[in-house]
Amino acid sequence: MKTLIKSNALIDGANREPIVNGCMLIEDGVIKAVGKEEDFGSLDEVKVEDLTDYYLMPGxxxxxxxxxxxxxxxxxxxxxxxxxxxxxxxxxxxxxxxxxxxxxxxxxxxxxxxxxxxxxxxxxxxxxxxxxxxxxxxxxxxxxxxxxxxxxxxxxxxxxxxxxxxxxxxxxxxxxxxxxxxxxxxxxxxxxxxxxxxxxxxxxxxxxxxxxxxxxxxxxxxxxxxxxxxxxxxxxxxxxxxxxxxxxxxxxxxxxxxxxxxxxxxxxxxxxxxxxxxxxxxxxxxxxxxxxxxxxxxxxxxxxxxxxxxxxxxxxxxxxxxxxxxxxxxxxxxxxxxxxxxCQVEDLVGTLEVGKLGDFIALEENPLENIEALEKVKEVYKEGRRILK
Structure with a gap:
């Protein structure tokens, strides 16, 4: 099953500027695509996770x-x-x-x-x-x-x-x-x-x-x-x-x-x-x-x-x-x-890029503007699966 993750903004860890209204397509725990929602077009048999209230960043x-x-x-x-x-x-x-x-x-x-x-x-x-x-x-x-x-x-x-x-x-x-x-x-x-x-x-x-x-x-x-x-x-x-x-x-x-x-x-x-x-x-x-x-x-x-x-x-x-x-x-x-x-695991995790595992967290505030936003983690996903909320 493919899952489309929607966000308020996506901080991918590799690029300083967040992707506003950024989305990730995750399949079998792996990120298959990253971009804005309009970049994805029509997707069949896709589960949608609406996290548009949150800023997403790597786990x-x-x-x-x-x-x-x-x-x-x-x-x-x-x-x-x-x-x-x-x-x-x-x-x-x-x-x-x-x-x-x-x-x-x-x-x-x-x-x-x-x-x-x-x-x-x-x-x-x-x-x-x-x-x-x-x-x-x-x-x-x-x-x-x-x-x-x-x-x-x-x-x-x-x-x-x-x-x-x-x-x-x-x-x-x-x-x-x-x-x-x-x-x-x-x-x-x-x-x-x-x-x-x-x-x-x-x-x-x-x-x-x-x-x-x-x-x-x-x-x-x-x-x-x-x-x-x-x-x-x-x-x-x-x-x-x-x-x-x-x-x-x-x-x-x-x-x-x-x-x-x-x-x-x-x-x-x-x-x-x-x-x-x-x-x-x-x-x-x-x-x-x-x-x-x-x-x-x-x-x-x-x-x-x-x-x-x-x-x-x-x-x-x-x-x-x-x-x-x-x-x-x-x-x-x-x-x-x-x-x-x-830790020598950069091929697996650390950024939200195509080919990496879907490890990410959801925050109410933008940590680029306020580092204390990290104190209030609202959702935790590991390999595309919500494991804590």
């Missing part, structure tokens, strides 16, 4: 998150260490929040017990509704590194082994924890937990399977190693320097901004501020973030956004990026077109 892509973690509960590593069965159940309301916020694709940046792989299968099989998942399996982290939950990878051979196991289980990409992090006490953000050979081993194993490594990395030597050894995406990047960004541009790398976990009152500050070390790092990151991402935006380096487990908060991520200097169009692309490119 949002969360480029960095986890399924079972809720930052406001505190002790994120303790949450990851819970039994797999429990964390699958804990993930369900989080997935529902993400879907309701307009997210139709999510890149999962590490879960223990391979729960992300199993939840991805459940969504694909139609057992549960949820965004399309791109999964990493278990995070690759040194025993003394940030992110050390249950699975620890020390030394080149252990890194190789665990990367191979992740890929054998069905990981779409590999997640490394290279530097210190905000939500763990003790080590600073520029602490580097891995050697060049360990990072290189992970990159080599991922590359041989046709995929890539993403690295939790804020700044310092860890970011230098990631650039040097061929990591593709730098997650967070709160302390990256202009020289590092210049090198990233030359290597066509990506920075994935994650702001809500630092700035939102339901983020780290809700519980973990009781640890003075964590509080100090959060406050420091808040001070540097605006300056760093002003530089990042001006540089033109590849940029996408993720909520880092702040479920349902993609609109907040977008507001933060505009606060740091991005215009609404660049911000929209950071959570649609550019996010799809960062």
């Amino acid at each position: 949002l892509i969360n480029s960095h998150t986890h399924l079972s973690v809720v930052p406001g509960l505190g002790d994120q590593l303790g949450q990851l260490r819970l039994p797999g069965e429990r964390n699958i159940l804990r993930s369900m309301p989080n997935i529902k929040k993400d879907l309701a916020s307009g997210v139709t694709t999510m890149r999962i940046m590490g879960e223990e017990h391979f729960i992300d792989v199993e939840i991805k299968k459940a969504i694909q099989e139609g057992l549960i509704e949820g965004p399309r998942l791109l999964v990493s399996g278990r995070g690759i982290v040194a025993s003394n590194g940030h992110g050390a939950a249950l699975t620890l990878s020390d030394g080149e051979e252990e890194v190789r082994k665990h990367v191979r196991e992740n890929l054998a289980k069905g990981a779409d990409q590999i997640k490394l924890f290279v530097t210190g992090g905000v939500s763990s006490s003790g080590k600073g953000l520029d602490f580097c937990g891995y050697t060049a050979k360990e990072v290189a081993a992970a990159v080599e194993e991922a590359d041989r399977m046709g995929t890539y490594c993403a690295a939790h990395a804020h700044g310092g030597k860890g970011v230098d190693l990631c650039i040097q050894e061929g990591v593709r995406t730098i997650e967070h990047g709160a302390l990256v320097t202009e020289k590092q960004v210049e090198k990233m541009i030359r290597r066509n790398m990506w920075i994935i901004g994650t702001f809500s976990i630092l700035f939102h009152p339901e983020g780290i500050e809700k519980s973990d501020f009781s640890d003075p070390s964590i509080k100090e790092k959060v406050l420091r990151a808040r001070e540097t973030e605006a300056e760093v991402f002003d530089m990042v935006l001006k540089s033109g380096v590849n940029l996408a956004l993720g909520t880092d487990s702040m479920h349902g908060q993609m609109s907040y991520e977008a507001k933060c990026l505009t606060r740091f200097g991005a215009n609404n169009w660049k911000t929209i692309q950071a959570i649609t077109k550019h996010a799809a490119e960062a």
